[in-house]
Amino acid sequence: MRMKKYILKRLLWIVPLIFLVQTLLFLLLTVIPGDIAVLIATPNAPPETIEALREELGLERPLIVQYIDYVTSVFRGDLGKSFIFRLPVSEILVGRLINSLELVTVGMMIAVVAGIPLGVIAAIKRDSLYDRFICTGVLFGISVPLFFIELMTILIFGLYLGWFPVSQRGGPIWTVEGLRHIILPALCLASICLAMIVRLTRSSMLDVLSEDYILTARSKGLKERVVIVTHALKNALIPVVTVIGLQYGFLFGNTVVTEVIFDWPGIGRLTYESIIMRDFPLIRGAVLCIALVFIVINLLVDLIYLRLDPRIEYD
């Protein structure tokens, strides 16, 4: 019962959060310079054409009217029509959101599947050659900018070796083409949080391995594999799961660079293009989407946390 109440409370908090995000975004968009009417009508068009276009797009109305109209529309579930594509924003966002979720999920899966074992190896082989090699790799992953990793990956695996296509989505992920297209961007995206997961798993494992109950388990004569996997890793994973959850949201917000470079038709690229074109309804819709995903992921992480450690209770 307490749990249900907690979830309900968290869900209710989404409303003021979204309201806050939308208000801040609206204010930000009003202060940045640039006129979409000029871009649509082209800079050569006479002022009356541009004025007419501004009127058509509703940009001539007082700011407060635009704001009230916008906020009430959002809470009615209407995100408006894109200035550029002239299609409902929600219609454009759905496909893009799915593509981004697909990319981020595959990226995160790669990071988790590779990161946790690497972290464990680095911890149990502390100060060995393996540990140093992994730590150097982690340092590389943290220090090198994502765009550089991406361009190098495209050059090596896309152009010189020609193993994978370097742009766009090839179709559903369960098809061969879909899988080939997602490998490179997902790998690059994974590199951001892979390093973080490896570092955290390593340090968390080192802490746990020095605990008394590990010594007890070993003295009972349990196999080392059982000690590591069953006793140490399970406890060491609690902070890692928290970070994975936070990193998922972080990755989602950071898909912009990856999606632009790999021409991935996701929400990150859409946000970038809509900002360049000053397509306000689309910017607001895309940011709202990213904020919602972030909030939901955080809630899910808190719930998983509870499952992993029954001692934790939420008020």
Add this chain to the structure above:
Amino acid sequence: MKKRRETTIQLLACSVAVLIVVSGCIGQEEEKTTEPTITAAPEGPVSGGAYIEAMADDVQFLDPTRTSTRASIYVTRTIYDSLVVYGDDMSIQPSLAESWTVSDDGLQYVFNLRKDAKFHCGEPFTSEAVKYTIDKIMDPDEHSPIAYLYQEIENVEIPDDYTVVINMKAPNALLLENIAHYNFGLIVCPKCSEQYGEDFGVTAACGTGPFKFESRVPGSKLTVVRNEEYTWGPSCRSNTGPPYLDSITWRIIPEEATRLIELEAGNIDLARDISPESLAELVEAKGVNPLLYKPLNNWWYCFRIKDGSERSPLTADINVRKAVDYAIDKEGIIKSFMPGAILADSWLHPSVWGYDAKIKDYVRSYDPEKAKEVLEEAGWTDTNGDGTRDKDGRELILKCMTLPTTTWQNICTKTQYDLSQVGIGMDIEVYDSASFFSLATKGNWDIYLMNYRFSNADILYYQFHSSQAPAPNRIPWEDEETDRILAITRSSTDSQERLDSYFWVQKMAVENCLTANLFYEKGIYGVSDNLHIPSVHDSEELDSYIGIWKEPSTSHTIVLSACLAGICFILGANLMGCSVLDLLSRFK
């Protein structure tokens, strides 16, 4: 059993060796020249093939009456036809209009239309479609961005199905050129336009063009397919029948590096929006070539001479403007950043009707000493010894606006250096395009870098007529005599009088140093080797794609596939315990 395994291994080894040798042989490339040219077709054009093109920006609308962006123009010209088109020599040639007459007073245009054209939906093309399209553009409720080109039209009459009469409020000698220009005269299907309403141009498109709209994923890709019934192409084109290509797909790839890699990897046939910095890479790359074409692009620095804001522009002083024009090493800019470009001596491109080579006599050429002299005479001296001239306590530091593209910034940085050599400072402010044009219109700057693409001389009207201030006449140049002469360029029906008037305006702009013209740019496409482009038109660039053809899919892929199939066949035969011949006979 053992023998069979050995045989299999031997056969496999032989196949792999053959595969490697064949791949190696196919991979041999001919020595590439550094001078890119349009590839001559080894044999006649071949029909078929899906053509894929990459461009940086997405299409705005597929309804030509609602858009004038470059990306939209590329696509709409394949779906729709116009009444007239530009020929290779920039003369007006028939398209959907077989012939036309203009009344002596220039107030009436009569077009006789083709009788064999059909819209993609099956509806016949008639004069009603022409009237519908022009009325739609002129309708104030439609807010068409190209309405200003039709503002002198009084009304459109259609005495019969194949005759259109356009009555003018005042003569406009540029009407035919405007109709031929880009997407400004493309004719839409009235039935489909009405049927789809707001969605026409968004989710549906219907014209008489060589390609039919098939699908679109906003922000990602757009596909058109061949119109098999198309036989009414303009006679001045290399192909008047159905286009050779099965389909065209435009992929929207914002990142130039990705466009280039996709081209080199063979995933696209042509990459647009290639910057001069990538030319060397294209020349070096295997399987692709740069294609240099001549767009009607003029690059120039615009000077601000008047400001409504508190800050009075430094370039209000004609001597400062002249000094800047003298001090910029335009040849140096071309050599460093714009391969293939030619020095600009006028606002108009030499291919455009109205250009007069006499303007060369008035142009200022690079002369830093002369720049210093002009500034000294005007009282701009370096009194405090900081290397920058000043006058009446005001430092000569120009405020320059530019866009964030590498080429633009490079040109500005080179200019900054050139100006510093004569004692002029320059602060460069970089803005994205949305901010740039808004701020440029408001003022509070001295110069900005710009380029324009326009295929007729009417660009002079937009740049220098007082009615066009504050934009696009952002100088702003307000002069009664200029307005009077510019009005003649539009209203006169005497070609010589118009030519003289255009020359007068160009000369006036140079004498008053309203802009510093830099160069006429060469555009760059990255093109795969198996693509044949008959011509790149000055105005329409790719000739509505009607003459482009692709060589059949490369032998490389076919041979590799055949070899792989062969290996599978050998393996299959061996697993079934029979010889390859036995297996073949079983198939029979």
